[in-house]
Amino acid sequence: MALSREQMAQRVAREMQDGFYVNLGIGIPTLVANYIPEGMEVMLQSENGLLGMGAFPRVGEADADMINAGKQTVTARTGASIFSSAESFAMIRGGHIDLTVLGAFEVDVHGNIASWMIPGKLVKGMGGAMDLVAGAENIIVTMTHASKDGESKLLSRCSLPLTGAGCIKRVLTDLAYLEIDNGAFILKERAPGVSVEEIIRKTAGKLIVPDHVPEMQFA
Amino acid sequence: MAGFDKRVSSYEEALAGLKDGMTVISGGFGLCGIPENLINEIKRQGIRDLTVVSNNCGVDGFGLGVLLEDRQISKVIASYVGENALFEKQLLSGEIEVELTPQGTLAEKMRAGGAGIPAFFTATGVGTPVADGKETREFKGRAYLMEESITGDFAIVKGWKADHFGNVIYRHTAQNFNPLAATAGKITVVEVEEIVEPGELDPTQIHTPGIYVDRIICGTFEKRIEQLTERS
Numbered sequence: 001m002a003l004s005r006e007q008m009a010q011r012v013a014r015e016m017q018d019g020f021y022v023n024l025g026i027g028i029p030t031l032v033a034n035y036i037p038e039g040m041e042v043m044l045q046s047e048n049g050l051l052g053m054g055a056f057p058r059v060g061e062a063d064a065d066m067i068n069a070g071k072q073t074v075t076a077r078t079g080a081s082i083f084s085s086a087e088s089f090a091m092i093r094g095g096h097i098d099l100t101v102l103g104a105f106e107v108d109v110h111g112n113i114a115s116w117m118i119p120g121k122l123v124k125g126m127g128g129a130m131d132l133v134a135g136a137e138n139i140i141v142t143m144t145h146a147s148k149d150g151e152s153k154l155l156s157r158c159s160l161p162l163t164g165a166g167c168i169k170r171v172l173t174d175l176a177y178l179e180i181d182n183g184a185f186i187l188k189e190r191a192p193g194v195s196v197e198e199i200i201r202k203t204a205g206k207l208i209v210p211d212h213v214p215e216m217q218f219a
Numbered sequence: 220m221a222g223f224d225k226r227v228s229s230y231e232e233a234l235a236g237l238k239d240g241m242t243v244i245s246g247g248f249g250l251c252g253i254p255e256n257l258i259n260e261i262k263r264q265g266i267r268d269l270t271v272v273s274n275n276c277g278v279d280g281f282g283l284g285v286l287l288e289d290r291q292i293s294k295v296i297a298s299y300v301g302e303n304a305l306f307e308k309q310l311l312s313g314e315i316e317v318e319l320t321p322q323g324t325l326a327e328k329m330r331a332g333g334a335g336i337p338a339f340f341t342a343t344g345v346g347t348p349v350a351d352g353k354e355t356r357e358f359k360g361r362a363y364l365m366e367e368s369i370t371g372d373f374a375i376v377k378g379w380k381a382d383h384f385g386n387v388i389y390r391h392t393a394q395n396f397n398p399l400a401a402t403a404g405k406i407t408v409v410e411v412e413e414i415v416e417p418g419e420l421d422p423t424q425i426h427t428p429g430i431y432v433d434r435i436i437c438g439t440f441e442k443r444i445e446q447l448t449e450r451s
Contacts, residue, residue, distance in 0.1 A: 073444060
């Protein structure tokens with residue numbers, strides 16, 4: 001079975017470490033906040049200028065001046081700080097964020113990522129994604145392994161205009177967890193019940209399959 | 220205007236000198252911390268052919284979106300322009316030009332513009348369409364793009380509280396691009412929720428020092444929420 005969105009978030013959350021500053025993109029990455037392991041303290045950064053994003057507000061307590069980068073009303077946790085967009089991207093560009101999780105349309109064996117523009121379709125903009133991928137050392141991309149038509153999104157070379165070049169080292173799809181090194185995807189884990197053969201079939205870029213590929217475990 | 224008293228009494232006065240073809244830098248992120256009333260005054264005055272620099276371009280019928288209704292904007296420099304059907308229509312028909320700019324680069328363009336720095340190098344956008352036509356240079360083994368800074372004829376800013384000296388503080392994440400925009404306007408106009416007595420703002424807590432601000436006006440704000448999200 002392919003992973004659900006929640007399971008993908010759960011798997012990514014295992015990459016958290018106590019004391020991490022983390023930026024979560026829109027979509028599946030946002031769900032990761034729900035699975036931060038008990039007893040671990042993590043500070044979430046939102047690129048509109050908030051470090052220490054808290055829960056959504058209680059009913060009736062939303063404040064128009066308190067939003068996240070997805071424009072959702074949020075709260076600030078104890079220990080939070082709020083600052084300008086220039087300060088926010090200084091943190092991001094300066095490499096101060098410990099982990100960035102974001103979605104993509106395509107990634108390739110060279111660590112390139114395409115996530116913002118499909119030629120011929122209306123382009124809405126890259127927002128902060130280009131800054132995030134350029135600034136972070138530690139990035140996890142979350143995406144489905146293949147399109148609805150079965151077209152692989154893990155390629156030899158991205159076909160869409162790039163968001164960043166040579167910056168992605170780790171990808172979690174609904175089928176597998178992979179690392180990118182030396183011009184190839186390395187299959188590290190597979191979703192429960194998903195065969196190595198299916199992953200090979202749905203990976204267009206060069207894939208290295210170790211002798212043993214453990215199955216992800218979910219409680 | 221006497222000494223450092225930068226208060227003006229009408230929105231007409233706040234935007235005096237704004238003319239067709241000018242560049243306006245606006246603070247705000249989505250609909251959060253946008254200078255609602257200054258935008259509405261630009262609409263009322265019917266000023267046209269504007270270049271607008273802002274992270275986003277409002278939504279249909281609110282924020283900078285209202286300036287699209289009478290086609291007052293000819294060019295937008297922004298990082299994200301979704302959530303706006305009229306904008307999409309004018310973009311597809313070629314009535315409006317858009318220069319999509321990475322969010323951090325846009326913030327730094329404003330900051331640098333206000334700080335007298337004509338250009339800077341950033342790794343953001345290297346190897347992407349953003350790099351087209353721009354100089355790249357290697358520093359310590361990594362490629363960086365040269366990005367030019369931005370200044371505006373006017374900057375329009377939304378603050379929380381100000382004193383008549385033009386010292387401004389922002390509230391929560393309504394800060395966003397506002398303090399950067401404030402530095403980058405030849406004429407910077409700040410509208411706030413409250414103008415307080417001199418000495419009431421703690422000097423150590425000022426976000427925008429009054430030197431950047433030319434005009435201050437007190438307004439009332441709708442503060443529309445784009446994505447109301449509450450705990451279930």
